[in-house]
Amino acid sequence: MKILGIETSCDETSAAVVENGRDVLSNIIRSQIDIHTRYGGVVPEIASRNHVEDLPYIIDEALEKAGLTLNDIDAIAVTNGPGLVGALLIGVSQAKAMALALDKPLIGVNHIKGHIAANYIEYPDLEPPFLSLIVSGGHTHLVLVKDYDEFEVLGKTLDDAAGEAFDKIARVIGLGYPGGPKIDKAAKEGNPEAYDFPRVYLDKDSLDFSFSGLKSAVINRLNTERQKNIEIVPEDVAASFQAAVVEVLVEKAIKAAKQSGTGKIVLAGGVSANSELRERLKQRGEEEGLEIFVPSLEYCTDNAAMIASMAYFQKSEDALDLDAVPNLKITAKSV
Ligand code: KG4
Ligand code: ZN
Numbered sequence: 001m002k003i004l005g006i007e008t009s010c011d012e013t014s015a016a017v018v019e020n021g022r023d024v025l026s027n028i029i030r031s032q033i034d035i036h037t038r039y040g041g042v043v044p045e046i047a048s049r050n051h052v053e054d055l056p057y058i059i060d061e062a063l064e065k066a067g068l069t070l071n072d073i074d075a076i077a078v079t080n081g082p083g084l085v086g087a088l089l090i091g092v093s094q095a096k097a098m099a100l101a102l103d104k105p106l107i108g109v110n111h112i113k114g115h116i117a118a119n120y121i122e123y124p125d126l127e128p129p130f131l132s133l134i135v136s137g138g139h140t141h142l143v144l145v146k147d148y149d150e151f152e153v154l155g156k157t158l159d160d161a162a163g164e165a166f167d168k169i170a171r172v173i174g175l176g177y178p179g180g181p182k183i184d185k186a187a188k189e190g191n192p193e194a195y196d197f198p199r200v201y202l203d204k205d206s207l208d209f210s211f212s213g214l215k216s217a218v219i220n221r222l223n224t225e226r227q228k229n230i231e232i233v234p235e236d237v238a239a240s241f242q243a244a245v246v247e248v249l250v251e252k253a254i255k256a257a258k259q260s261g262t263g264k265i266v267l268a269g270g271v272s273a274n275s276e277l278r279e280r281l282k283q284r285g286e287e288e289g290l291e292i293f294v295p296s297l298e299y300c301t302d303n304a305a306m307i308a309s310m311a312y313f314q315k316s317e318d319a320l321d322l323d324a325v326p327n328l329k330i331t332a333k334s335v
Contacts, residue, residue, distance in 0.1 A: 004062070004073045004098075005308025008051040008091035009083025009111045010137070011035075011042045015055070015062035016304035017073070021117075021312030022124050026065035027298070027305040028058050033178060040177050041167070048086035055094055062304070070102055077311030080108035080318075081328025082138060088324035096320050107311040108318045111302075112139055112330045113149070115268040117310035118299035126293055129262045133253040134330075135277070136269030137163035140209050140249075142256045143330060145266070148313035151330050154256050155207025162245055163271045165211040169218055169241050173234040183238045184274050190235030192243035195221060202248050207256050214244055246277045250284050257290050266293040273300040 002025070007014040016027040032050050036042045063069060078095035081088060092108070099106035116132050128148055134141040140157040160168070163180055170179025175186060200213045218241055225232055257265045265285060271277065278294050285292035299306060316334035325332075 001074045001312060002068065002072060003075045003077050003107070003308040003311050004059070005109075005304035005306075005311065006055070006059070006076070006078040006091045006095050007111075007114070007302055007304040007307050008055065008087050009079045009081070010087060010302060011047050012302040013051050013054045013058050014302065014304035015059040016308050017062055017066040017068060018121070018305050018308035018312065021309045022120055024121055024305045025068070026062045027303055028062045028065065029303050030054050030058055037177055040171065042084070044084045044086055047084060048090055051087055051090035055090060059094070070098070073102070073104060075105040075107055075311065076102075077107040077109050077308050079111045079114060079307050080322055081110060081325035083111055083326060085324055085326040088326065092322060092324045096322060100320060105317045106320065106322060107314070107316060108322045108334070109307045109310045109314070110328050110330060110332065110334070111307075112136070112141070112269075113151070113314070114306040114310045116143075116145060116266060117313060118268060118295040118303070118306040119266045119293050120309050120313065121299055121305060122295045123293055126266070130264035130266050130293070131253065131257040131260050131262050132266040132268055133249060134268045135162040135249060135271035137161060137167065139269060140211070141330065142207050142253060144260050144262070149316070149334055153331060154260070155209065155252065157209040157211060159210050159212040160215060162209070162211060162249060163269070165215055165245060166271065168215055169237075172219055172222065173232070173237050175234060175238070180271060180274065183242055184276070186235045186238035187242045187276065190233065190237070190239030192239040194233070194236035195240035197221075197240050197244040199244055199248050202251060207252055209248065209252065211245065214241070242274070242276055246274070246280050249277060250280050253281065254284055254288055254290065258288070263289075264291045264293065268295065270301045273297050
């Protein structure tokens with residue numbers, strides 16, 4: 001079964017063709033980072049306008065790269081939430097129009113489920129159940145994946161998402177947008193022990209996260225140092241902040257994996273591109289006897305291949321009244 005996937009939930013316009021959920025025939029991604037950089041973050045209206053302009057060409061390119069025509073496609077899958085509503089609507093409208101015109105099934109896919117499915121592409125033998133740590137710009141979740149389309153949320157952030165914290169701190173220390181990759185790079189030149197930032201919630205039994213306290217701690221510390229005319233080394237702040245986030249994420253994921261007894265941790269979402277997180281999770285997993293699954297960089301950040309993959313496994317079909325749902329929950333059943 002060959003599924004055409006479409007992804008426009010934020011600032012990447014992407015189309016892909018995936019066969020039987022695991023075999024990527026093409027995965028074309030047009031990032032809008034260069035466009036939004038001058039505004040210091042994603043401007044929703046500009047994101048939507050660029051999706052409108054680019055999407056048809058990206059789809060053509062995905063088909064061409066796969067060596068297929070529209071007639072060879074068995075279904076059209078599209079991210080219908082969560083994300084920016086205007087951006088989501090571009091993909092959803094395109095997918096509906098194609099499904100209607102071609103008389104092919106339409107499959108709405110939850111973006112977060114898609115991030116998890118990126119691992120089915122990477123690891124052909126990976127099957128549920130497993131524990132997934134999902135870390136993106138909008139989500140920080142520990143989820144027990146009981147089956148391909150059965151999820152139980154064990155813990156989540158009570159305030160900021162991990163990626164959001166990376167983006168905010170990058171702005172505060174003058175690294176700019178996109179924050180995650182810039183902190184990752186700067187941290188390589190810095191000392192992770194230069195500042196002793198709090199490991200919020202690490203000591204609690206709960207599997208929930210909180211990153212706003214860490215964010216305030218970093219900002220307060222910087223203000224104090226500035227008042228005292230102490231020179232701030234952005235690389236040291238980046239490394240110390242990253243160490244605090246990564247330690248909490250990794251240790252909570254390990255705790256959750258042990259509690260759920262699956263023995264496997266699957267990393268997903270944009271922040272899974274973070275080199276320290278990938279390294280540390282693999283290392284701690286080895287120490288604890290847990291199997292660790294980490295997608296390659298191409299499949300960490302937003303892409304349509306993961307959407308086409310999830311569509312195959314959820315075995316659902318939607319009617320043409322499929323809507324964009326900006327706050328779509330991972331526990332919402334695919335129909
Ligand atoms: O999954 P994603 O591409 O979009 C959402 O679904 O939100 O995640 C984007 C987030 C941003 O906050 C970005 O700063 C973060 O992922 N990110 C990173 C890295 N690459 C992307 N965070 C830390 N280290 C990275 N290397
Ligand atoms: Zn994403």
